[in-house]
Amino acid sequence: MKSIGEGTATVIVEEREKNGRYADMADLVRRTGLTAVQLEALATAGAFDGFGLSRRQALWDAGRAAEERPGHLSGVSSAGPPPTLPGMSEMETTMADLWATGISPDDHPIRHVRAALDTRGILRADQLSTAPDGTRVLVGGVVTHRQRPATASGVTFLNLEDETGMINIICSGGVWNRYRRIARESSALIIRGRLERSQGVTNLVADKLERLPLAARTTSRDFR
Template identity: 50%
Template sequence: RRGGDFSSIADLARRARLSVAHTQALAAAGACDCFGLTRRQAQWQAGVAATEQPGMLPGLSTVQAPPLPGMNAFEIAVADIAATGITPGMQPVSLVRGHLADIGAVPARELSGVADGTRIRTGGVVTHRQRPRTAGGVTFLGMEDETGLINVIVSPGVWDKHKHLALSARALIVRGKVDNGSGAVSVVADKLEPLPLGDWLSAGSRDFR
């Protein structure tokens, strides 16, 4: 990098000519952690630091953030998703695994060991929705949790019953029967429920492509 490593948020904002919004977004996403600041401290500094412009004497806008509480794992994941749509190093469903365990939800990696035809619950982030013309109105949901992928088959009747939720939810709890007779594991849904994590996700699924 021309001029060497960035020494502070103010130095980054000045040399990269970042706006206040851009600087605050980087701070929220954790890009300023390298300056030894917590995310809340970085966001606190970002607005002022971004007023530095090329030609100004460096450091004029440098401010010391007051003591601020750090973010817990959930708050960091929420900030990551809001800023970038992903959570580096952490799959969002892991944050609610305790809730899923309480209701007996089966993780993706364990579905292959469930007897064919067993009714179970499972939960995950919706990654895509597909309805092939040759499928007779059946919709295929792709979901994932922190252990793997989940294939869900939704009949026209179940889809119509839960249409709003099925179309809008970014994360779901699915109740249905395991179909692993062919070796490819799927869950044939008979009920869809909201998974609270969906309220925190900003990145949408890939639908009907």
Template identity: 40%
Template sequence: LSQADARSPLPAMTPEERLLADYEAIGLTVGPHPMAYCRRRMRAAGVRRATELARLPHGRRVRVAGAVIVRQRPATAKGFVFRSLEDETGIANVIIEPDVFERYRLMLVEESFLLVEGVLQNVDGVISVKAARLEPLAALAAIESHDFH
């Protein structure tokens, strides 16, 4: 091909467009994690990265956000449900009490990206966030979760 033939008549994709194209085509990306694209906005909103949680004290009010990669609703958990949120640094585990689940049921079932505000539980190196309030994040990509009921 000549140099002129090798050029695309289309404008180059933005990193965000490339991310969406990757997820639509193959269900994953080898590029930056979707949360990396909104980290500046998340930091301004007081959202912590998953890897920061281990350095914070038990009982601290925190905000975390990420792609919902695991949904669990064990029959033996007395109505408690669990979510694992993945950001560009790791995974934050979220505990959701039955009343909070009922309040946010539709969001918890349907949204692929969540922002969670709650209380950090840091006991014997086991880190989780007990959710008090949740909000959806604009879908950055169509990420599939692993759902266990």
């Protein structure tokens, strides 16, 4: 999780196991010494839902709770009472999950643009298995991997993910060079190509790439 390393996560878990559940956000700070930045990361990820706090409310409360330090008296804070804040929309919640943890367990960013993709005839991952071999189709999704093995003779392999599954993409050296900037910098792509099915595996041999704008920023694992 963003700003929360393995060591900090271990401290939080071990303190809870040793001395019982945390009463609230301030109690968490007094017992673990978390910073405001770390509290905000946890709040963004929805970690304080169990305290009856929405993500927005938890983010607002993080600064005040961070003033509580180990060894200090509880409730010593200069901040006034928190305002009543609206909850996050579905898209905002998805964006918050992706920012804080890199994943969204309850949603997918492509779902929020699916209506527009359907209008263009862009297929979902779960539709590719029934599309005829050799068909030229459009697909769209979040880029999860970019790989170029040394033995691949300049071919780059991409993996796209939509709300229904994964899509394997094969980019020749020529296609990659033609769309290099879009291919390297876009977190989500629309790709046109020809379906190629072999031994039960479906790949898309790309011939055109375009950027797919998303409100939620995602990250990929590249060239490993």
